[in-house]
Amino acid sequence: MSATELVGNCLCLDFANTVTKRPEGHGDRLVTMEGLLTWARASGAHPSDVPVGGGGVALSEAINLRESVYRMFSAIAAQRRPEPGDVAVIMNAYAAALQSAHLHLHHEGVGHVLRWPGQRSARPILWSVAASAARLLLEGPLGRVGECPSCGWLFLDTSRNGRRRWCSMAMCGNQVxxxxxxxxKTAHR
Ligand SMILES: [Zn+2]
Incomplete structure (x- = not known):
């Protein structure tokens, strides 16, 4: 897991990008609980100084949330209506996240972030993802959500002209x- 793979510009989209090329799916980062924790440390979904065990969270729960996040924002990128089941998965996870969250002043003092102090399970990782997805759904900009046509990774287009097409030029743009x-060349031979 390297920072170059965090191209989504949004935590929930980076979470969806822990698998490549749906529906066949390969390069899945969440095959083990350790994979989930590695992603969480790299993405900042969980502070690295907090020891975390996987206890209390089934990997299937993480994957269930991930797939709902993927389908939700893939639909939005394609201007399709999201499935009610995916909306429910995200909203339920967000409700659970809010129920246990503390408000924590952002270190730059510009606002607050949600934190779950004292939690030693991997659950706050999923809560962080759900809160990120809810924030993106509530505040947008949804018109800037895109999906790489080559690998299916999602991203928030923060470019000035809003014409980003690929997950990254290095990974898919140049290849294609x-x-x-x-x-x-071969066609003209
Ligand atoms: Zn791509």
């Missing part, structure tokens, strides 16, 4: 461009 270049 060079494949196209090669195909056009």
């Amino acid at each position: 461009k060079s494949r196209r270049y090669y195909a056009s």
Whole structure:
């Protein structure tokens, strides 16, 4: 897990990106609880100085939330209506997150963030993701949510012109461009 894989510009979208190329799915980062914890440390979903055991959270619960987040924002990126079941999964996780959350002043003093002090399970990781998804749903900008046509990774387009197409040029943009270049060369032979 490297920072270069965190291209979503939004925690919940980076969580959805822990698997590549749905529906066949490969390169899944959440095959083990350790994979979930590694992602959480890299993405900041859980502070690295808090010891965490997996206790209390089933991996299937994490994957269930991830797939609902993916389908929700994939639908939004394609301007389709999200499935009510996916809305419910996210809203239920957000409700649980709020129930145990503390308000914590952001270190730059610009507002507050949700924190779950004293929690030693991996549950706050899922709560952070649910809170991120709820914030994006409530505040947007939903028109800036995109999905890479090559690998299915989601991202929030923060570019000035709003024309981002790929998860990243390094990972998919250049690959697709060079494949196209090669195909056009061979086609003209
Ligand atoms: Zn991609």
